[in-house]
Amino acid sequence: MPHCVILYTPNVDKLTDMTALCRTVADAMLTVRDEAGKQVFPTGGTRVLAYPATHYAVADGKGDYAFVYLNVRMAGGRSAEVKQNAGDTLFTAVKEHFAPMFEQSLIGITLQVDESPGQVYDGKHSTLHPLFNKT
Template identity: 55%
Template sequence: MPHLVILYTPDLDRPVAQGGSDMGALCRALAAAMRQQVDEAGKPVFPTGGIRVLAYPAAHHAVADDSDAAPAGGTPPGYGFVYLNLRMGRGRSAATHQAVGQALSAVAKAHFAPLLAARPIGVTLQIDEGLEVFDAKHSSLHPLFHKPAQG
């Protein structure tokens, strides 16, 4: 944990010149922003080995009034939507939640700025901190980022 899952309308997988977006670049930019976050004590908010950013196009979708569902002439649909959901473990302060949310929102807003200016698109970011009823982790990633202290 933390896991940032992005769900989006599949029209965003089109080339940028056709009204799409480079979702891989967005994932990398969001992961970089997550690595940069520090709490009030200056400690990293997220363990590097736990950061996951995953993006999935929706196999089926309807957005708003669905008036663009079958556009004429094969043009890309006019309505796009992106939902970003960050799920993190409990224990971080409200100030940290706000700082992380603002940082991730800024990355998403900058990434989608050209699309927001050119066509109807919605972008939603939510952060969830949950009460886990079961939590099992098996990973060989974390040791890669825990280097012994130099003496």
């Protein structure tokens, strides 16, 4: 279930490698552990997808402003500390990735972590989970 969807202004493409950012975020997700040391984001269910916005407006429109929005979705039932740690871990990785751009570009970044309580339907079919659950 863990997913990260990245929406961004297309001018970000000239500033950084978005595929590399996706890998950075996925790798960071895989390092997050709960209080018992268990992996919070299962390897086979971790997905990071990035989409440039076809149409956008940022701030007053007087500059070539860039923006990146990351939304991480995780299953419910985790403690506040685990959710905070997940957000901090991912935001640190994202800020490190974009650090060179902050030196020379006008860019904003938002990262939000949502949990999905009360799902009405959650259909899944995957050959990925068994690949990583061989313990």
